Amino acid sequence: MTRPGSRTRPLDDLSALVTGGSRGLGLLLAEQLAAQGAATVTIAARDRDELERAAELLRERTSATIRVAVCDVRERATVRELMRTTHEACGLDVVIANAGVIQVAPLAAVAAEQFQDAMGTIFEGALHTSLEALPYLRQSPAGGRLALIGSVGGLLAVPHLLPYSCAKAAVGSLAEGLHAEAGPGVSVTAVHPGLMRTGSHLQAEFGGDADREFGWFSALAGAPVVSMDARRAAARVVRAVGHRRTRLVLTPMARAAGLAHGLAPALTTKLTTLVAKALPEASGPGGLRQGHQAGEPAHPVARKLRTWGSKLNDRAVGPGNQRRPGPTTSA
Template identity: 30%
Template structure:
């Protein structure tokens, strides 16, 4: 744990939900954390609710490589290093394939899949320097297909494949790469408003604890793909 104190993490989509839960856990453990989002007000509000000495916010749309490059510049300017990157930003549209619009398809591909690539491209020089850790937040939808999930499934299957191939590419640089595949999480995803109805689900801080466990793992060992789901399903 002492070795991780003051290490710097960058979390995309970190102003709420899973990303925010991860940020809180890492800050509580003594790390420094940068969170990003597309909405400046949302990012500012999230940072204001955290430890402002050890947290910073950057406005970035992961569909734009230039945004991610600028985000990394800002992080390095403030802290001079980047040790952990968590590609968490994601969107979901669910409809039968004949009803799924081109716009919805494009938004999911751009954010969920191309965004993961952009985040890695932008952060890779710093991760090579720090021999750091790159983690993607995929989904159980990256291995389990379902009706009305064609677009979302396509992106999450893609994230899992991309991350696992990147893991093999980056091992020679001593960069660790993992993908986390959560099931139902009590988050704002798909316009959900978390509440008591979501008590049975994985909580965002649970994913944060999982990330912390990965970071603490002995460097000789790499859990490269982790599935995580609620212990018990919802009982209506």
């Protein structure tokens, strides 16, 4: 490995690990880590087959050494073993906690179990990853870098995404606290993306009137101007981690929403209440189903809006390894 002083880019020759790295943003983060100099990139997720397909894509796109590791971030012992084996195999300099799930439904259509699922995967996953990675990051000759992927949904509660928003808000607080207490030599970057075209609308879970929920979410998440190209977002995240930035908020809408909530929280809450009233009510069959199982909206105008809005997001399905259903969604 090249000595730290001889690197020309912040991440040159380093070893990086991404949880939730088998698809979506996590896969693109792994790609960008390699593109920006990382010598070895380990991607971790629950599904072995999905990981192997992701690794094939990354090996076609990059020259870095790609490693895969099956890991359920909800289980701390499993995460501990992941960090130990990665450190022994190739060192550990950069860790990005990205694993997550997305549930889109009105409150009346979700149960406490959906909140527990979101908190377990998103928050506890980030917590386990951070706690188990920090001892190794403190040993990094280059100085360890840790990044936690939050969301604009963690800066203010988004209607029909309440379990997700609660978990992402906890991740934001964790990142701020870790920045203060991670110890010398380790930087912590809090990342709060807005809407990104990752193809995750096919893997997200929808409840209530699932077809209509899928319609508005997939259209908005892929709409030009409103959403951001996921590869460009991943490149910005990796640059921020490389340069040890404390905080990164992506997309102008996300920055505006976070600023508005900070300056006028009562007004922002009233506005989100109005937005909630415009979204579908909790009708239709019970339970949650993934986006690939949802049908098209019944109304022809809604159907056209969904097709128009999600066109760019649909293009991200293949590059983001989102085609096959799986147990988790990279946020």
